[in-house]
Amino acid sequence: MSLGIDEVFDVSRKIIIGVVHLPPLPGAPLFRGEFDRVLDIAIREAKTLERGGVDGIILENFGDIPFRAVVRNPLTISAFSVIAREVAREVSIPIGINFLRNSAVEAASIAYISGAKFIRVNAYVETVATDSGIIRPAAPRLIRFLRAYGIRLCILADIYVKHGKVIGIRNIADTVRDAVERGLASAIIITGKRTGAPPNPKALKEAKSTGTHVFIGSGLSTENIDLLRYADGAIIGTFFKKEGRIYNPIDENRVRRLVELARKIHSVHS
Helix, strand or coil: ECCCCCCCCCCCCEEEEEEEEECCCCCCCCCCCCCCHHHHHHHHHHHHHHHHHCCCEEECCCCCCCCCCCCCHHHHHHHHHCCCHHHHHCCCCCCECCCCCCCCHHHHHHHHHCCEEEEEECCCCCCEEEECCEECHHEEEEEEEHHHHHHCEEEEEEEECCCEEECCCCHHHHHHHHHHHHHCCCEEEEECCCCCCCHHHHHHEEEHHCCCCECCCCCCCCCCCCHHHCCCCEECCCCHHHHHCCCCCCCCCHHHHHHHHHHHHHHHCC
């Protein structure tokens, strides 16, 4: 059901995953009615990330604000599936799916159809209060879905996810263990409080103390690259954009610069 990180990525180095922030998809309030334009942007951004040297690419429906807790609209799901399939054909590195806000089974379905190797799940073993309402743990339904259809994917599970507040008091280490041991997650993601905000080093250290693969899920840049000492890799969106502004196109030079630094971090601290 769950693929190991080492079945998708080269774990002998820090793993850098670049984010393609998709414009609004069909069915979203801000969709302009130009699906081919959305597809062209996705392919162009993915190719830029690949040329920059990232290890993987994750597609995210970032433009579909305000986000639903779970997306049910078949138009949005089918559009995301087409984009993922076309991107997978255009790049040679692994791709993944993050279907905001917490559409885990739908993300897994898109991944299976498109040939993607991994998914990101924002609320995996936690109940989280968000601006999309209460999002509930996806692990029980997702794992049974994967099992039922014989689908194997790498599952990257957020802990204390950004733009949300976990309901109930639990420490990070216990939540990480639950996600991996009971939820069968492949790796854990630790974020800051908002998009572009880095995580607390203490949170990274606590998560990593469990022996689990840990990813930085927001806010990594060339200025705080040393955070990678406490993680196995990072998912990067904001920094890779021109001038570091979230709505700008991806800047290949920024991608290349950070990837080069990440390789050096590994050589120094391995």
